[in-house]
Amino acid sequence: MSERRRGAVLEAALLDAAWEELEQNGYASFTMDAVAHRAGTSRPVLYRRWPDRHELVRATIAHVLGRDRRVIPDTGSLRGDILALMREVNATRAQLATVMSVHLAGYYQETGTSPADLRRIVAAGRENPLDVLFARAADRGEIRLERLSDRVRSLPFDLLRHEFVMNLAPVTDEVLTEIVDTIFLPLVQHT
Template sequence: MSTRRTPAGAAVMQPQVTAAIRAAAFTELAEVGYGKLSMEAVARRAGVSKPTLYRRWPSKQQLVLALIAEVAVTAAETPDTGTLRGDLRAFLEVTAAGLAHPLAARIIPDLLAEAVRTPALAEALGTGLGEQRRERVAELLRRGIERGELPGDLNIELALDFTVAPLFWRQTLRGGTTDPGYLDELTEMVLHALRASPKGRA
């Protein structure tokens, strides 16, 4: 009976190595920005060899795109609390915390600026972080419609813009803070707007 050999180190990317590279890449992005990011600096900060890094990600663009895709999965998670108000409040709290993270607060504006010059990065931000998050929030809204908490003719696309935009504007563009009181008030305002369907009032 034959036994399977574990591939040698060149063929294996151990979880702790991946985690170290991920942390190093985020820190480098926050400190120097995408334009000055170098694979050599990431490898040095992560404590790995350059061949180890390049075997997994041949370029800094591929590394950053992979990070965006990974973050998108976590960022898109939305809880099902049983009520629209609870779902919306939880979503806003998680989103606010993510935008307020020291690394995210420095990385996101830089990536948005770089995306103007780098089509692949723009697409990753749009289809990764953007679309995955929007689809999860759309699920949240559809649950509200099914429960009868939102009008059946709700314009979901417009509702998605309205739900996400206030936090993004306040934290990313203005650098404002979001305490629990602000999130409570924003939840109520968004709920009021979503329930006042223009079609329903026609």
């Protein structure tokens, strides 16, 4: 006889099952019934926590983002820090980026939101690693923060997400290096 799951253990199991459902079958097949079946539980167990599948999707994405927290690199240079963070994201988040961009098209249509809106919702209250990297680079005299727009600050990761969506796979280290060395650093160092 298996032990009954409760509290945080149960919630993590439910969110893991929801993630597997999104990954394997996409949002079109993402129902409370499908998640409950995959988790080996009943629909009322899900509905006690999330009133609908939209809330469950948001909780699932937040769960996936939270379970593998990134260590903020400190290599001693902006180039090294950005490349280290991009390499980690490339190794661990390609599937998440694909799910958020491609598999959740129906979610965005139903809720009138976008991938950027979902990212903002699930990232609320979390420390942004880029803020830390840019503050360190400014302290070292590599950049001037007041001259960096939000678009420039997010550029390397926007380009990485583009690569994920276009290729549906992690990118090569050569692409990461090209993004940083030929596009991003010349832009921020002259700003």
